Amino acid sequence: MRALVTGGAGFIGSHLIDRLVSRGDTVVVLDNLSSGNLDFIQNHLDSGKVSLVKGDVTNYQDVLSAMKGIECVFHLAANPDIRLGTKITDTDLKQGTIATYNIVEAMRINGVKKIAFASSSVVYGEDAPMPTPENHGPCLPISLYGASKQAGEGLISSWVGTFGLQAWIFRFANIIGTRGTHGVIFDFIHKLKTDPSRLEVLGNGLQEKSYMEVGDCVDGILHVMNNTDQQLNLYNLGSHDTASVKRIAEIVVEETGCEGASIEYTGGDRGWAGDVPRAMLAIDKMLQIGFDVNYNSEDAIRHTARALIEEIGL
């Protein structure tokens, strides 16, 4: 199959490409390399199985030309920094909502029928029951990033209903693992690299979320797509449990060997305005079609901490 992966030079995208290439797909990557890294996919570019279109998903012409001859789109490109919305209010609108419009419209024009979309647990907002099932509603996100994911879901579902697209929408838990370029573990390692004597933690440390290892995430995407065939398929992808930010800080301190570091909390129930302090996805639907994770949250955190310490270098 010829697949387009937007954001394919990024953290999750590059792992997805490893799987797509190993099953024999030809892959076109559309990426502006704003947070992606070509090193993550260089082996595939060298082998000729993957080609890169350096372009922007906010530019309709870039999207339209990358879409030629594509059978399935994996739409992952987006601003990955939820916190940015507290300072710049149109980034998620452009890189989430408008970009997703560009994708589905270019699919319609080119007759491309299948799309998988990287959405997020944050669409559920903060008043959802935990664990949160896919049919929870209304979804009332509290971050600008979450609003753009919900808008992206709405656009895709409307193109399904109006133009006959087939879609798989995935609401991810917190995805962590090798090649991570952002997120709490990455931040803690960088802070300890700068000052091994103290670790500042945003919030009171009691924020509690579920974490999924990136290999589990991309295996889950492909398993769900291989085993479902509705016009619109909506799946949470997550693990069975949660971990607190306090526990992550302890694990990172331990793994970096900075045992003397004092862990200092800035206070408050969340890291920043728009952060959902407690989140856990119900994963029954994913389990019912025969997919389960290899890592629980804490194992995924330790595995990621070790891998990133090696990648970042202390």
Ligand code: NAD
């Ligand atoms: P990432 O930053 O590593 O990957 C995003 C990729 O998109 C990068 O390669 C970046 O260069 C590219 N990109 C960004 N803006 C672009 C633009 N305007 N045009 C073209 N390319 C652009 O982030 P990730 O963690 O791999 O996230 C991938 C997707 O999964 C995103 O849509 C993200 O919102 C979603 N997601 C991630 C998580 C997580 O925990 N990592 C959780 C839920 C959802």
